[in-house]
Amino acid sequence: MHNRLQLSASVEREADLRYTPAGIPVLEMWLRHQSRQLQAGLERDVSCEIQAVLIGEGAPRWAGKLTGQCIAVSGFIAQRGLRNPRLVLHIEHVELIKG
Amino acid sequence: MAHPVPLQVAINVPLAMTFSYLTDRPLPVGCRVRVPFRGGEQTGVVVEDPQAVAVPAHKLKTVESCLDEIPPLPADFLELIRFTSQYYRHPIGQTLFAALPGPLRRPQPARWQDERGWRLSIAAQDAEGPPPRQKARHGLWHALAEPLAYLEAKAITPQAPALLKQWLAEGLVERVDAEPRLQVADGPILNDEQAAAVEAVAGSFGGFAPWLLNGITGSGKTEVYLRLIERVLAAGQQVLVLVPEINLTPQLVERFARRFPATPLAALHSGLADGERLAGWLAAWRGSAGIVIGTRLAVFTPLARVGLIIVDEEHDGSFKQQDELRYHARDLAVWRARQAGVPIVLGSATPSLESVANVEAGRYRELRLSQRAHGAAQLPTVRLIDIRRQKLHDGLAEPAIAALRRRVERKELSLVYVNRRGYAPVIACTECGWLSGCPHCSARLVWHVTDRRLHCHHCGHHEAPPRACPDCGNSDLKPLGQGTQRIEEALTGLLPGARILRIDRDTVSRKDAWEEIYRKVLGGEVDVLIGTQMLAKGHDFPALSLVLVLNADGGLYSADFRASERLFAQLSQVAGRAGRADTPGEVLVQTQWPEHPLYQALMAHDVAGYAAQQLAERREACFPPAAFQVAVRADAKTVEEASAFLDAAAALAELPEGVTLAGPAPALMVRLASRERAHLLVEAPQRARLHAFLDDWLPRLAGLQQAHRAVRWSIDVDPQDF
Numbered sequence: 001m002h003n004r005l006q007l008s009a010s011v012e013r014e015a016d017l018r019y020t021p022a023g024i025p026v027l028e029m030w031l032r033h034q035s036r037q038l039q040a041g042l043e044r045d046v047s048c049e050i051q052a053v054l055i056g057e058g059a060p061r062w063a064g065k066l067t068g069q070c071i072a073v074s075g076f077i078a079q080r081g082l083r084n085p086r087l088v089l090h091i092e093h094v095e096l097i098k099g
Numbered sequence: 100m101a102h103p104v105p106l107q108v109a110i111n112v113p114l115a116m117t118f119s120y121l122t123d124r125p126l127p128v129g130c131r132v133r134v135p136f137r138g139g140e141q142t143g144v145v146v147e148d149p150q151a152v153a154v155p156a157h158k159l160k161t162v163e164s165c166l167d168e169i170p171p172l173p174a175d176f177l178e179l180i181r182f183t184s185q186y187y188r189h190p191i192g193q194t195l196f197a198a199l200p201g202p203l204r205r206p207q208p209a210r211w212q213d214e215r216g217w218r219l220s221i222a223a224q225d226a227e228g229p230p231p232r233q234k235a236r237h238g239l240w241h242a243l244a245e246p247l248a249y250l251e252a253k254a255i256t257p258q259a260p261a262l263l264k265q266w267l268a269e270g271l272v273e274r275v276d277a278e279p280r281l282q283v284a285d286g287p288i289l290n291d292e293q294a295a296a297v298e299a300v301a302g303s304f305g306g307f308a309p310w311l312l313n314g315i316t317g318s319g320k321t322e323v324y325l326r327l328i329e330r331v332l333a334a335g336q337q338v339l340v341l342v343p344e345i346n347l348t349p350q351l352v353e354r355f356a357r358r359f360p361a362t363p364l365a366a367l368h369s370g371l372a373d374g375e376r377l378a379g380w381l382a383a384w385r386g387s388a389g390i391v392i393g394t395r396l397a398v399f400t401p402l403a404r405v406g407l408i409i410v411d412e413e414h415d416g417s418f419k420q421q422d423e424l425r426y427h428a429r430d431l432a433v434w435r436a437r438q439a440g441v442p443i444v445l446g447s448a449t450p451s452l453e454s455v456a457n458v459e460a461g462r463y464r465e466l467r468l469s470q471r472a473h474g475a476a477q478l479p480t481v482r483l484i485d486i487r488r489q490k491l492h493d494g495l496a497e498p499a500i501a502a503l504r505r506r507v508e509r510k511e512l513s514l515v516y517v518n519r520r521g522y523a524p525v526i527a528c529t530e531c532g533w534l535s536g537c538p539h540c541s542a543r544l545v546w547h548v549t550d551r552r553l554h555c556h557h558c559g560h561h562e563a564p565p566r567a568c569p570d571c572g573n574s575d576l577k578p579l580g581q582g583t584q585r586i587e588e589a590l591t592g593l594l595p596g597a598r599i600l601r602i603d604r605d606t607v608s609r610k611d612a613w614e615e616i617y618r619k620v621l622g623g624e625v626d627v628l629i630g631t632q633m634l635a636k637g638h639d640f641p642a643l644s645l646v647l648v649l650n651a652d653g654g655l656y657s658a659d660f661r662a663s664e665r666l667f668a669q670l671s672q673v674a675g676r677a678g679r680a681d682t683p684g685e686v687l688v689q690t691q692w693p694e695h696p697l698y699q700a701l702m703a704h705d706v707a708g709y710a711a712q713q714l715a716e717r718r719e720a721c722f723p724p725a726a727f728q729v730a731v732r733a734d735a736k737t738v739e740e741a742s743a744f745l746d747a748a749a750a751l752a753e754l755p756e757g758v759t760l761a762g763p764a765p766a767l768m769v770r771l772a773s774r775e776r777a778h779l780l781v782e783a784p785q786r787a788r789l790h791a792f793l794d795d796w797l798p799r800l801a802g803l804q805q806a807h808r809a810v811r812w813s814i815d816v817d818p819q820d821f
Contacts, residue, residue: 021564
């Protein structure tokens, strides 16, 4: 089953880096995306906010360096919790966008 | 050679019988012997057993040897063992050996210690003695003109043992009988209620009289004990004091020793080395220890000249042993007081409903201490924080944090009570709902951040936390809920600069941990204590200004009918830590059920009212103390196997009028250490009727084991937990 999301966004806010009981680092953040997209042959404004999480060795590398930055990320989406249908982007790849 | 005669021997085996042996010289009842048993060798004790089946002499083996240089175990001790074995339905041999100190269980001889004192010998009268500039030696030498007991000599100089040994070798001193003289250090002045309590109990000396000393926290119950002990010692008798917790023993021992510096004192608890416990046990038996203080097992200490028994914190659940010999030390203590014909004082700020009912029925007399002993000390104000409408920081409500902060600023001591050790009671996958469970128990694994492992608090299993959820693969597993370690971490962040000390079973495992804690607390080196129920019992920290209770709601709606009684006692005890001496105290309780009657009673300090209400509920439901219960517990690989045994047992019951049998029901925690557990519950409004039924029913169950080999089962008389 496909589940892949690519997104360019700015990082609104980062949570403090935390660790799971097994010692895996987790970095949660909130992304804001704004762009123009083609729809039915017409260009339009698009904006959205999404929570994202970076789990694993990338998390301490990026922690504290992302707030205010523009990034290009890719990953998969999953619902936030058992009874919370809001989506969270699980980041697998991050890149800073210069400029 | 004399004609061999048969005798009965109790041996430490799980059979409800004594064994016949031959002896070629008469051995008195209570004598320890070495006997051949099933190809090996066992320690046994000669007993009387009218029910013993006569075995032809030619089939009997002979007692190998008599072990003791000490006298045979006393008759009243053996009578206590016999009663315990019969009442708690435990094999006589196992009951007896559970009551003996370790060294007496093994086939080695034991001997009295030489407890005689010292005096200067005739040879010394011509000797010059140490010069006055050798102060310690000089003092001891001159004191030895009169017989000195060991403790008296040691009080003169700590070098006494070495000096006496040297002088004895030089023939300058000799061993003589020396009764230690009673020395009593000054105590505080009693208030009217305390004085009246002392007079009432003292007036009952010399006969059996059960007293309930019902005194609010801080009302000075211990001082009442001390005054009574003084009178008993002055009459040349002994006192047995039972306390619930090992870690309360050293504190109380020290207080007793300070008050009665010349009185030999035997402290008996499971934390002692074998030899120490034996020495104390023998000193108690011989009558040379004036004060015998210990945890539940100390109820089995023989006492040559007991004059009074005291059970402190009589409501405490730890007086009931939960495995093997499932006795209740408070109840046995009452039996012993009756046997010995002496008064017994049961002390508590939150008396058990059993004792309250006994007062109502006129069996016990009640003595109330309704004021705090320290004149200026007030009972603390208790306030509830409704956490349904509060934002919580790691389980802490903002008003609670603010109250802690104020105390830290004023340099006053606070206690945060969290009855859960570890960091979090469970770790969870919030995406699929998985929870960390113990593979061997129906219990959650508790996350401990100190060793970074998940621990089962029931069976001891521990494991590394999984890297990812075993069900869905999510690696973001989260600790849920708060234990002491998490509160410690949260408060370290919330109260910068505060000196925080966590006290739970993980931090006080070392022997001297309590001394260290006292030193720090009394030395003003601590701002906030975080602790489990360990901290709730009897510790007197004089400057406690705030007590904050977290996560207590669990006990409000438990399936165990005793849960609310226990919770109320626990909270009253912990609240009682606040506002002692001259610091007014405040108690804050975080709850989702502020309107619950338990909390309302706690706020009003209405111990008696709450007990009356609980007692009415118990009577309504025909639960103890309005009825008497016996549980037959069984465990096996599966709860079905255990229940099948219990079904078969229930089928053998011929229930008389008034006796009911319920179950099999699974235990509240079905699975424990890979065994699944269920029980039958037999109930009757009168104890005698219940036990008459057991006399008829239990012998029939012996045959069931054949068909249920994989089932372990036991009888629990007056069960406390399910």
